[in-house]
Amino acid sequence: MNITDLIGYTSAFLTTLAFVPQAHQSWKTRDLSGVSLPMYSLFSLGVLGWLIYGVMIASWPIIVANSITLLLACVVLYLKVKHLRLITTLS
């Protein structure tokens, strides 16, 4: 593997791994007030797009990285929607 590929794979690993602590924190604390709903809606849609792109060009690194990111982003999105519903019910 050359240095360029190594940087690409490391970057893919980091941007995927990043959503683990966010999903964990959101799940544990249920503190979602500062998390943006439009962000996670747009981001999940975009990552789904990347996943489809990966399937179309048959790129396993893109498929694997984006499947994991999509799952984690959807956890945060689900918790955010649940949080907003709770606020609406309480008010």
Next chain:
Amino acid sequence: MNITDLIGYTSAFLTTLAFVPQAHQSWKTRDLSGVSLPMYSLFSLGVLGWLIYGVMIASWPIIVANSITLLLACVVLYLKVKHLRLITTLS
């Protein structure tokens, strides 16, 4: 442009655009308690890696998308660090 490229560019646009509402909300409300510091640290580092990768393979779409994402992610990271410092000072 073929359908595969179109899906790739649309996905890049969405995953970059997603950070605009998060940076805007965080800047406006200064509510950063639910935003994960490890997430934005790892994510910013990963996006910086993608930017370097884009420069190395001379890909303008990767350079442009990741420059914007890096800027927006760093805004959220800066506000989160500031928020944590404020909490430390107050306690």
